[in-house]
Amino acid sequence: MITIYGMSDSGNSYKPRLLMAKLGRPFRHVETSSRDGSTRTPAYLAKNANGKVPLLELDDGRFLAESNAILLHMAEGTRLLPADAYQRALVFQWLFFEQYSHEPFVAVRRTMFLYPERAAQATPERMQALLDGGNKALGVMQVQLEKTPFLAGDAMSVADIALYAYTHDATIGGYDLDAFPAVKAWLARVAADEGHVPLTWLP
Template sequence: MTILYGMIDSGNCYKPRLLMAKLGIPFTNVEVSSHTGDTRKPDYVAKNPNAMVPLLELDDGRRLAESNAILLYLAEGTRLLPADKYERALAYQWLFFEQYSHEPYIAVRKALLTFPERARDATPERLAVTLERGNKALSVMNKHLAGSGFFAGEALSVADIALYAYTHTAEIGGFQLDAYPAVAAWLKRVEADPGHVPMEWLP
């Protein structure tokens, strides 16, 4: 059976769990926590030299790292990856945006404020930068969603799953989602899509 190595409290690890729940893909979840150093143990590093989660292990033993690459692999040939060439490129666009302009600020600010091992990095300067740039990312999302139901066309896709993972908990990091009404409405649309499961869900 497919194995997903990940952390229950990681948005990046939530992405493939949510997608597999929606598509009904059976898998085994193996908790590998960076908080306790599990990702740096030799047996795990042998599987993923980058020492990070999530990591997908296929039935035939092949492995795939990086959350958005895993989403693209699992969504191939399904409703969650647009067939239209342009809409598919839009999905890629937003996946790159999520990892470059969104996750490094919204996810990181939440981690700085909630994970004890990150507290020493939560300097006033770092918190200010992550707040400013995270709000910029939310503003970009809000502007797009003011004229579109989802991020890659008018149906849910991997782009929405990727962006939902950390956006839906952004308030824990101090972001005010009520300032972004189109984003708030989009979150509800994502949650209303069939097969939705919360972040704490495991198979």
């Protein structure tokens, strides 16, 4: 059976769990956390030298790291990854946007509130910069979602799963989602999609 190593409260680890739930595919979850040191053990580093989660272990023993790479691989041939080359490129565009323009702000600001050990890093200047960067990313999403029901067009894709993971609880980080009504409506559409499970769900 496929194994996913991940933190149960991590948005990045939530992404592949949510995808597998929507696809109805069984998998095994192995709790692996940067907070308890389990991502830095020799055994784990032998699987992923970068020492991060999530990590996918396939039935044949091969490994695949990076949440969005896992999404693309597991969604191949399903309704959540378009066959058309241009539509696929739009999905890739949003996956890159998530990692470069969204996650570094929205996800990081969330961790400042969730994890007490991050308190020393939460200077007023940094928190404001994270708020500004996250609001900019949410604004970009708002512009697109005023035009299309999902980020890459009319159909849901792994782009929506990737950006849902940290957007749906962005209020933890102090973001005002009421300022982005199209984003809020999109969150509801993603949550209403077949097979949806919350962040806390484990197989």
